Amino acid sequence: DVKVTQSSRYLVKRTGEKVFLECVQDMDHENMFWYRQDPGLGLRLIYFSYDVKMKEKGDIPEGYSVSREKKERFSLILESASTNQTSMYLCASSTSGRGGELFFGEGSRLTVL
Amino acid sequence: EDQVTQSPEALRLQEGESSSLNCSYTVSGLRGLFWYRQDPGKGPEFLFTLYSAGEEKEKERLKATLTKKESFLHITAPKPEDSATYLCALSNDYKLSFGAGTTVTVRA
Numbered sequence: 302d303v304k305v306t307q308s309s310r311y312l313v314k315r316t317g318e319k320v321f322l323e324c325v326q327d328m329d330h331e332n333m334f335w336y337r338q339d340p341g342l343g344l345r346l347i348y349f350s351y352d353v354k355m356k357e358k359g360d361i362p363e364g365y366s367v368s369r370e371k372k373e374r375f376s377l378i379l380e381s382a383s384t385n386q387t388s389m390y391l392c393a394s395s396t397s398g399r400g401g402e403l404f405f406g407e408g409s410r411l412t413v414l
Numbered sequence: 415e416d417q418v419t420q421s422p423e424a425l426r427l428q429e430g431e432s433s434s435l436n437c438s439y440t441v442s443g444l445r446g447l448f449w450y451r452q453d454p455g456k457g458p459e460f461l462f463t464l465y466s467a468g469e470e471k472e473k474e475r476l477k478a479t480l481t482k483k484e485s486f487l488h489i490t491a492p493k494p495e496d497s498a499t500y501l502c503a504l505s506n507d508y509k510l511s512f513g514a515g516t517t518v519t520v521r522a
Contacts, residue, residue, distance in 0.1 A: 410455075
């Protein structure tokens with residue numbers, strides 16, 4: 302079974318702090334994604350990567366950056382956390398090519414005070 | 415621009431009471447229509463992919479169908495364990511664009 306593991310299920314941070322969310326997948330997938338999920342808004346894509354060291358902006362990249370130094374690991378970075386970044390963050394991966402199904406992690410619930 | 419709209423937002427059913435969820439979409443070229451199930455506090459879990467109008471897929475009490483403008487997720491004789499949020503998504507190149515979801519509650 303595909304396993305996508307997010308390092309932290311729950312985090313509480315203060316405004317202005319730097320936040321790292323880590324994601325690891327064990328199925329040798331080329332594509333990895335970071336979404337955030339908010340009530341009434343559904344899942345919105347922040348960034349994705351289709352290869353090591355490659356990254357593409359999604360629909361809401363402002364205030365975020367990403368890093369993909371190894372194929373299995375995709376990190377989401379909040380350089381200076383703000384209260385409007387309080388959300389559920391979901392990492393996902395998929396096989397190479399376009400149009401494949403996404404496999405999701407359990408999510409990281411971030412609260413910024 | 416590709417768009418996905420799900421209705422209703424919430425659905426409350428009695429155990430055994432069949433119903434359908436709707437996913438309306440606009441897309442320039444359909445590469446796939448996906449259905450996911452999400453339990454509270456967890457990541458979405460893949461259910462189905464549909465690629466062309468007329469296609470149908472089934473899994474236990476769930477059946478997904480696809481037309482050129484919408485997809486339906488039919489829940490037949492639901493049980494309380496079918497309570498979840500159901501998400502539909504369009505494939506857009508590498509990524510998926512999601513609807514806001516329908517939260518289904520099935521009462522015993």
